[in-house]
Amino acid sequence: MARKGKLKEKTKDVLERPKSVRHYRELIMIVCEDEGTEPYYFNKFKEEFERILPYDTVMLVPIGSGRNSLGVVRQAVEEKLSSFEKHRKEVDEVWAVFDKDDLDKQPKTRENFKKAFEEAAVNGIKIAYSNECFELWLLLHLTEIDSETAIPRHSKPEEGIIGLYERLENLINKGRTPETQFKYNHGDKDIVDVILASGNEDQAINRARSLDEKQKDKDPIEANPNTKVYLLVSHLRELLAWYQSGIK
Secondary structure, eight states: OOOOOOOOHHHHHHOOOOOOOOOOEEEEEEHHHSSSSHHHHHHHHHHHHHHSSOTSEEEEEEEEEEOTTHHHHHHHHHHHHTTHHHHOOOEEEEEEEEOTTTTTSHHHHHHHHHHHHHHHHTTTOOOOOEETTTHHHHHTTTTOOTTSSSSOSSOOOGBOOOOHHHHHHHHHHOOOOOGOOOOOOTTHHHHHHHHHHHSSHHHHHHHHHHHHHHTTTSSSTOSSSSOOHHHHHHHHHHHHHHHHHHOO
16 A cells, blocks of 8 residues: 655755645556556546545646656656645655657667656656557457557458457457447547446456566567556556445
8 A cells, every 4th residue: 555645854944834735545557658548547547446436535637748768757756746835745656658759660660669667767767658649548448458469559350350440340340330439539528428338448458468468578568468567557546446445
């Protein structure tokens, strides 16, 4: 369980927490690469925490950064350092959520991807990355994935390869009538609501854990398909259950 936040001694002397600011027991920041789908997804957790737990128990702060890998981690570090100024509490955990995407295509972006992990480790930032992208985590709510076959984001018909986006669409539309077919455009938040309504989170966690175990000997940039979002989601579920058990 995360440490309870403590004010630094010098901070106590110069700052007084405003009466209008609640003192949360846990403050968790989730800094996302995307500004749409990912923060929207984690805001669903925030809403659930606020609906079930006492208002001053856990504060989730999903942040869309609009950056990738190294930029996400660096913003996560900035948010961690400024947490007291913004929230009147030192942050308990900071997670960086980002994708590999096509960062393996150029030497510079490959290097930045590697640096993201290095800087996160130095600064105590936890990572929930996906290779290729966050949509893999959503796809795992619906189906098993073969760990031996890399899956690109976009389909390659000339090679007979169905990409992540098309796989999502196909599975969501299975059994739907023509007039209710779902069309996924990257970045649309609607995909989150669809997956939460029709997918299975427990199965997604188990499938992602299995993938991760099979990819453990590969560098993250080479580990396609893989996602560590399950680590963050599992942690949030455990945190929710732990607090609920204490208020029954």
